Amino acid sequence: MKLQYSALALAAALGLSTAAQAQNCELKIGAMGPMSGGAAQWGLAMAGATELAAAEVNSAGGIKMGGKTCKVVVVPYDSKYTADAAAAGSNAFAAQDIKLIVGPVGSPEATGIKPVAARNEQLAWNAAYAKNALEPKFPLMFHIAPGPAVWSDTVIKAAMKVFPMKTVALIAPNDQGGTDIASVDAEAYKANGVTTTEEYYQRGTTNFAPIVTRILAAKPDVVDTASSPPGDAGVIIKQLRLAGFTGAIGRLGGPGTDEIVRVAGGLDVVQNFYWFETVATDEPKVKEIDALYKKMLGKDPVGGTALWADLPAARMTLKAVAAAGTDDAKAVAEALRKLPVEDPNMGKGYWTGKKQFGIAQELHFPFGVGIIKDGKNLGVARQEAKPD
Amino acid sequence: MEQFLQAGIIGISLGAQYALLALGFTLIFGILGVVNFSHGGFYMLGGYVAYACVDRLGVPYPVAVLAAVGTTAALGWVFELLLIERLVDDHLATLMLTLGLYLVMSTAMLEVFGPLAMDFRFPITGALRFGPVYAPLENLVVLGICLTAIMGLWLVLFRTDIGRALRALADDRAVAMAQGLRPKLLFPAAFALATGLAGLTGALVTPILSLSPGVADPVLATSFLTVILGGLGSLGGAALAAFIVGIVEAYSSVYFGGSIGALILFVLVLLLLVFRPTGLLGREVRGA
Structure with a gap:
């Protein structure tokens, strides 16, 4: 027993374990979408994609922010495919100091969250096909895929x-x-x-x-x-x-x-x-996501191809946090805009949206x-x- | 003309399904004075029990339907006995209890079966065709079972001692109890009868439409709308209103579209509440 304690103490002192380093702090990231009712598949896919992106970062030792290495923790919220639930979700995340949200899914949710997330200074990714999914007056809103x-x-x-x-x-x-x-x-x-x-x-x-x-x-x-x-x-x-x-x-x-x-x-x-x-689902690299999910999280993915489509947004958000060295929404948004649109499974894409919405904050991969x-x-x- | 006939067939089919749901809902209100917000949950549970029996246990569909009725009735009995019974006269508490039960049921189904719709098919497919007009065989089978169940319920309530006892409790609980009737036995029986009807409807209808954890919400809304139209607590009113709702829904959706069709139903209920607040066959004051 004494030997075990000694080994642990030594490991902690020398900082040899990256997993231990990742416990220094936590980065909470929100995952939002309908997780009950008829559209539950889409919200659970959003949460699953965010959990996979977080697991990838955590298994690599965590994410560096302000001199600390942090573990990424995903906090899911059921926004029920309604505007009011999405707005309430933004406030619930703000109460937990969550500044980054992967989601929501539907047009009513996107309409509901935009003004509230802007007031709470949160960055969010909606997957809605609404005509106003993005608006220049909401610069912290990003779009997962084109409509x-x-x-x-x-x-x-x-x-x-x-x-x-x-x-x-x-x-x-x-x-x-x-x-x-x-x-x-x-x-x-x-x-x-x-x-x-x-x-x-x-x-x-x-x-x-x-x-x-x-x-x-x-x-x-x-x-x-x-x-x-x-x-x-x-x-x-x-x-x-x-x-x-x-x-x-x-x-x-x-x-x-x-x-x-x-x-x-x-x-x-x-x-x-x-x-x-939304994605080229017959491509072998895209199909690999399900096996990766099972390997990283030890369970079968839920949400079908929607999870595949949501994954690049979650990954790029964490990449932007690492680039910005903070989870401040404005700094992360700035870092995101500078990142090339690339994903290990989807390949290369583009930042689009300027033509339709007046703001180029939409991920566009092969479909x-x-x-x-x-x-x-x-x-x-x-x-x-x-x-x- | 084809559209007119087709809408009529659809309306009658919808009406029979709504009647089974509404009868259970109004039975609980009429006898216990409880607005059962978990009614849609028992419909959903009936569907999942039948699906699990067919898909996981390989049981023939008719046996699976009986298992669904038995399971939902047994769960209703236990729920009434253990929880509702203690607070049966507190309307707010029973409302919250039944709403809570519904949330537990829908979350449990989401956890066990996942969010996606199940591959649950009715064993009989095809349609009887008369030129351009058709009547799906599955709907005809369900219509027959629904009408038989409604007739059976009527016989139980109006031709048996237990039915007389239940109606006596609904009319005036104090007097009925003074006559020796025991609510602690009869209330769970009424609750089980109603939840069994919801389970039967779920087992019959979900393989025709779809089965997922979200199917319960519209069912509760339709049941509520129907019993308000018929008069809360009135069995005859619920049955009559169910067929009116089915037929109005079918004709208004066929001739005015899905959006206006739904609106017309609500306007109808609104007008009725203004001009006849007790519903079609409801009474002004319930005794229980």
Whole structure:
């Protein structure tokens, strides 16, 4: 026993253990998103990505801040896909002196957190596809990936090669999380010579049979589920097929294809489907993230491809903290803007957003277009990112 | 015309599902005077129990449905006996208790099964087609079971001694107790009956729609809306209102869209509360 104490004392005195050094202080970083309810997958992915980035830094000995080496601790917050919960989350983090937030996810959350996080002088990353996801008046807000204004044209052109279409009916929730995406998608379809109709539903709708009946009365070639949550989109597809709809179904919205196919009843039911993927999910380096997560955290990842898409933001935040030597939000934001857009799994990307939002604080990595044809998954084709 | 007929079929199907949920909700209020905020949770739990039986234990679906009814009824019985019973006359306390139970249930399902929707499918698929109009077979089966369950509940409440005893407690608890009726036995039975109905609905409907920890919230909202429309505590009112809600939802969504359809339902309830505050068949004062 005496020998053990002596060894410990010696190790502490000499500072030989990097893990021990990392205990000098703690860097608390917030992870925010819906962690319950229909969109829980996306919030849990945000927390999982942040935990993985933190585990990578901690296993390398911690992060240096002000002469100390700190352990990164992730504090999750369930912002419930609502504006008020996201605003409350910002205040809850401020009460714990948390200045850096990876999240939130949805447009209502992004709208809710922006003014409150600005007042609390917090840096945050939202993943919303809102038309105002970034604004020059909120310089501490960053964007995890571009919205449909950037990628919808590429997806539509790829889809039209496989599924010829003249008319599309878009369906999405009737809040900002739905209308901001479906209206941009509609413009992109129109720019490609496709006539569109938009159909909106109350979030929380469970049975879409009446809306499906209404949509099919217009006899569209394609129905696009836009940013409907994956569970909703799965039910919509199931009920469209039951009603006799044989056309292709699109998804120019958030990730969740695996869940959509599962809820719909399998590839045999889905039949013909095209979708946007935030990252090029068939790339071997991207797929490695799941194994890395299991190795670092000792459990299976939750959140599917959304976790992959969120990871670069969490990693770059910690890289910026190391560069700035502090967790002060303004200093970290300044360091972030100077970092090249690079990620070990995603490869190289660009800072974009200047053209759409007037502020270049959006990460843009290569993304993907997925196709299911006649019940067979043809995979996700990589699409290169382009600068503004 | 096709749309009109299709909306009617959808409305009746929705109405039967809402009726099962609303009857359980209003049964608990009518007999115990408790607004059960965990009602949606029992619907969700019924779905998960049936899913676990089918997927993890390989049990046939009909047996899994019975297991879901048994589990949710047993849990309702225990919950009433151990917690609700102690505070049954304190409306605020029971409201918080049932809300707390719901949060425990939904978080437990999130932990055990994860946030994603399960691969849970109804064993019968396909549809009867009459030209452009169709009736999904799964919905017809559920409609048949729902109508049978509603009839069964009516028989229990109006043709058995236990039903008479429950209605007596609902009418005037003090007088019923003076006659020898024992709330400590009958209240848990009423609670179990109601949660079993919610579990039955969950086991039947979640494989048709979807099963995830988030499915309970809309169920509670719909149940509340329906029983307010029918009159809190009124079984006949709940059944009538459920079919009205289903049919209004179907027709308004088909003809005016999903957003306005939802709005029309709330406007309907609002108007009813203004002109008939007790609901369609509700009474002014409940005895319990």
